[in-house]
Amino acid sequence: MIRIAHISDTHITGEGAFKSYAFDLIVEEINRGNFDFVIHTGDITDQGLREEYEQAAYQLKKIKKPLVVLPGNHDVRNVGYKLFEDFIGPLNGVYEFKDGVVIWVDSTIPDLSDGRIGGQKFRWLKEKLEEYSDRKFKMVAAHHHLVPLPDTGRERNVLFNAGDVLDLLLRNEVTLYTCGHKHVPNVYRVEDLVIDNAGCTSCKKTRRGDVNSYSIIELHDEGEVKVTIRRVIGDEVSKEHKPVRPKIFIPGGKRILRIAQVSESNVSDRVYFRKKTLENAIRMINERLKPDLVIHNGDIVDAGIERYYEMAYEYYKGIMAPKVVIPGHNDITYLGYELFQEYFGEPEIMELNDVVVIPLLTAQYETPIGVVGWMGQKKLRGLLQEYEGKFRIVALHHNVIPIPRSREVGFLEDAGDVLKVLTDEGTELVLTGHGGNAYGVKIENTPIVNSGSISWELHRNPFGNSFNLIDIYTDMVVVWEVQSTWGSTKLLGIWKRKA
Ligand SMILES: [Fe+2]
Ligand SMILES: [Fe+2]
Known part of the structure; x- marks a missing residue:
């Protein structure tokens, strides 16, 4: 079994949105826990500023597990995408683990809150999915959500081309899509694709009075996926999905x-x-x-x-x-x-x-x-x-x-x-x-x-x-x-x- 901690939207900044005690609490729990690796799905910083990136690089070092990090819309503000590469790492990439792979994609558009995986990036993602098609667990990670989320007020900032991306993931039998962005923890199953929207790990801006949280993802050897939303206060909520295969059915009823x-x-x-x-x-x-x-x-x-x-x-x-x-x-x-x-x-x-x-x-x-x-x-x-x-x-x-x-x-x-x-x-x-x-x-x-x-x-x-x-x-x-x-x-x- 593979266990992954999924954090998101840390919004690290000197003053304001960042809750350092929530960050430390969650990171300590992750370090103590039995995790193979950690995914951070973006909005690492609050405004993409140099001093925030310096602080973020320091904070992220507290995580003592392999870490996959990708940019969110807040990270690319003020031309922050350049700093992301200097302080954090590549904007797009591939992380391989036993039986599986995480392909992470930069879904941001400079100076907009909306997302897009278009043009070259879409082609790159498609190529990577083909390259790793033999892997048992294929994960794609990006900042923006694919399917509309509840409790976000007016729904927006879904990827502009969410339909194309969703279709691409389904066609390539992707196991899991992880994202963040709206600070609302939610798990949906779309056919055999599990979509894990992380809540926010250490930002003040939670919605509907929610508290900070992260997700625990378990990939079981038989192909089952279990996602648990773990909040800093309150009960855990879990969802399990067993892939439905084979997919050809014959109606038996009337x-x-x-x-x-x-x-x-x-x-x-x-x-x-x-x-x-x-x-x-x-x-x-x-x-x-x-x-x-x-x-x-x-x-x-x-x-x-x-x-x-x-x-x-x-x-x-x-x-x-x-x-x-x-x-x-x-x-x-x-x-x-x-x-x-x-x-x-x-x-x-x-x-x-x-x-x-x-x-x-x-x-x-x-x-x-x-x-x-x-x-x-x-x-x-x-x-x-x-x-x-x-x-x-x-x-x-x-x-x-x-x-x-x-x-x-x-x-x-x-x-x-x-x-x-x-x-x-x-x-x-x-x-x-x-x-x-x-x-x-x-x-x-x-x-x-x-x-x-x-x-x-x-x-x-x-x-x-x-x-x-x-x-x-x-x-x-x-x-x-x-x-x-x-x-x-x-x-x-x-x-x-x-x-
Ligand atoms: Fe955010
Ligand atoms: Fe965001």
Whole structure:
């Protein structure tokens, strides 16, 4: 077994944010403990200043274990990245241990709080993952988080290209991603990838009244990963994950519902709207796929004007199955809010046998960013609890997880809190429809599926315009992506319902 101590956000400075007693307490515990090595995921200093780096170099020497250190946004302030190399070490690198490797990447952007692993760095990371593909434990460490975090207020500073990075890590079967930055300790499982967000080790700026903490990571010989959040006061919280392999399943149970999940029709008379493609897809849905339900996850029109709504109504009137239509940010531009209600009605909770669809309204006027809000989150939690025992589907427009090839602006501004509600309650399925690219991953026990664009030329999907076909069986959920023009299909995700 390999044991790793994960510290972060020490914010070492002369005056102010740095809590030296918390640092000493945690370092002493680590030195006494049975750890193979230590990872520090950035914000070593507070302002990237020379005197802070001098002090940090001295403080970090107290750690009597091999140490992997990478820069955070605070370290690169005031051109601190130059000092980082002088006082601490390389900004990017590889640390090898028995059966495993840590690849650490500098995710900072000078003078911004946001992160990015783009261009050359992305390519470098990809090459390193390929080079070390035979290792049993592949770890990637960077400062910024990949998946929205709860209790961070307005969600931001996720890596700009978090979708691409997440996809890269999943494709390369990375075991663990460690990061810091938001000072919120949190552990999520995304498919077989464990994401360990460390809290802050020695900074005053904790959130929600939390105390300083670090994480203990255990990599067991059988492939199991255990992460324990260890606070300076209070109980430990642990989470364990056993990789789910093999990943090819065959549904054994009965099919209980088939859904066609559609989004971004963007009906309009603009050249980007592919009328024939939409007509073809609707014909395919009616004649060949015959779903029990159609869910349109937003942007049924390109702009909220009557002429477009009339057109959209005509196309979708032809759908034979019951429909749930949820407004997207395009739908409520101009007079769209009223027009949407007039043509498609306020989306309502729909029950079909053992399945319930809970629509969530997230669109705001004239911005691609969505919001649920405190009251909305509370209401959502209440509804999820009320319908516990059923197969609960939450359908909304905006993304709660990053989508490859898109920037994170299509997120909910409270994506972290909403994702927490959804996963805490064990929601059986979440359907979103922003970003123009089909994607699906399971976070904790909740599959989250985004549909691509069914008929809008401005999409981000190499497969072309598409929609999703979702088959819910008693024992699993299978999602196919269907090409709108050709009808060819490919598997987007297959998840056991109770695993
Ligand atoms: Fe920080
Ligand atoms: Fe940070």
